[in-house]
Amino acid sequence: MEKIQYDLIVIGSGAAGMIASIVAARSGKRVLLCEQQSKLGPKLKATGGGKCNLTNTLTNEDFMNSFGKNGRFMQDALEKFDYKSLIEFLNTIGVETHIPDGFRVFPVSHSSETIINALENEILKQNIEVKKETKIVDILCENEKILGVKSQIANYYSTCVIVATGGLGFSSLGANGDGYKFAKSLGHKITELYPAMLPLITKESWVSNCRADTIAKAQIRVDLKKAKKLKACGDLIFTSKGLRGPVILDFSREITPLLEKYKEVPLIINMIKGLNEDELFLYIKEYSLKHNDANIKEVLEHLLPFSVLNELCKLVGADYNKRFKDLEGTIRQNLIKILVSTPLTIVDHIGFEKAMITRGGVSLKEINPKTMQSKIIEGLYFCGEVMDLDGPCGGYNLQWSFASGNLAGELLN
Known part of the structure; x- marks a missing residue:
């Protein structure tokens, strides 16, 4: 031949x-x-x-x-x-x-x-x-x-x-x-x-109740001492088992190596347009002054989808049907904190089978x-x-x- x-x-x-x-x-x-x-x-x-x-x-x-x-x-x-x-x-x-x-x-x-x-x-x-x-x-x-x-x-x-x-x-x-x-x-x-550019799986199961909503411009950071500089911002989507959306696809490049090293990767997520605790408290106060009878759901519905608000209220024991000022002091503080800094823990990913890149x-x-x-x-x-x-x-x-x-x-x- x-x-x-x-x-x-x-x-x-x-x-x-x-x-x-x-x-x-x-x-x-x-x-x-x-x-x-x-x-x-x-x-x-x-x-x-x-x-x-x-x-x-x-x-x-x-x-x-x-x-x-x-x-x-x-x-x-x-x-x-x-x-x-x-x-x-x-x-x-x-x-x-x-x-x-x-x-x-x-x-x-x-x-x-x-x-x-x-x-x-x-x-x-x-x-x-x-x-x-x-x-x-x-x-x-x-x-x-x-x-x-x-x-x-x-x-x-x-x-x-x-x-x-x-x-x-x-x-x-x-x-x-x-x-x-x-x-x-x-x-x-x-x-x-x-694997990179792929959805991530969380330890917390409450995310499965929020699948219908997209969080615009969510701010995410890694809550590990040696990875404090890792941050991202973008649209976030909840899934039946965890997180996806453009910001997660991008950020997964940083998460998967950490996951192999630490087995769990704690995240802190701000889903309310980047407001800090003081700014959120001021927003609630000003809104409540204008709408005296507004309950928590009505005050916050412009910042966060109800499905997500509902789950966060459950986590801190807050009744969203109440006015903010009618909540116990500790519950008010905990609600403000979890709204500004929502903790989630990444425990796994879906692997190379669905990863867009390596x-x-x-x-x-x-x-x-x-x-x-x-x-x-x-x-x-x-x-x-x-x-x-x-x-x-x-x-x-x-x-x-x-x-x-x-x-x-x-x-x-």
Whole structure:
């Protein structure tokens, strides 16, 4: 059998893998794209609930800061391919985008299918060879140089391989951690892996009675001595077992590592628009002066959904049908306190099966940020979520996948 030599082999057909393939092929390189699923872009299809929030309009500096201490690693990739470059690239392959809220960028169709179809069409146009339902089981390497890859049925040869396999999140869509196995087998360090961007489970069961309501701009902080600086603000939703909503999806990146270490993570939540105890007491006093007969429910219904108020009143023994001034002094104080600083305890999460992203990955110390090439193995490249970089909701992670994939795809240019 003829031994076919490719200029590049890409493992994984997410956003990073597809754009890397296209960028390399546009420069005349012979590219093989391998995907273990029957369709390309399986996880991309689920991005943003299928609406596909592609990126956002932050400056590169603010964008990198949103990723925390590792964010600076993205500088070279973003300088070559920021959100404006992504919009322009998508336009070249027939995808029209818009920014309905002035911040988040979507395809006009608000459908991830639009993005996947456009990328597939460009892959076809660039004569990229695609092998679906092809599971790569090993990367061939000799004397610290890449030779190709090994699938379950054949070997494919190239001196350049890009690992764009993603993380462990959404295992139902094919995520299995193969990229970490490949990297580790070739001498790379893998940092601790945690599920991120997922709902959290609380010890307290009363949250199940509040599922119909969303708390806007809830303020959350971790009540642990060594994690006092961890705070977040955003929309909060109660579930039958705990918490979700944008603020929880973002904050879960910080919670899951703490949960593994401490087993329980106490939170303090302000659900009343950030008012402190003095401000809340003044609000109640002024409202009660204007509406002398108003009970607690009527006074507070503009600050908090009744389902939540009802549960908090139960916790401190307050009758919401009474006027605030008619409560016992201790009960008044306890009600004020729990309204301002509601305690909840995170005891678990729903795992990688439903996690949108993975926190952790291939150590950035062993990857050249100017090329995405391994510092250990010649011809080995990484892009996207497989690396130790994860950001919040809002197009951050998808922009990083496209930017890093673009940079990796330039490897032979």
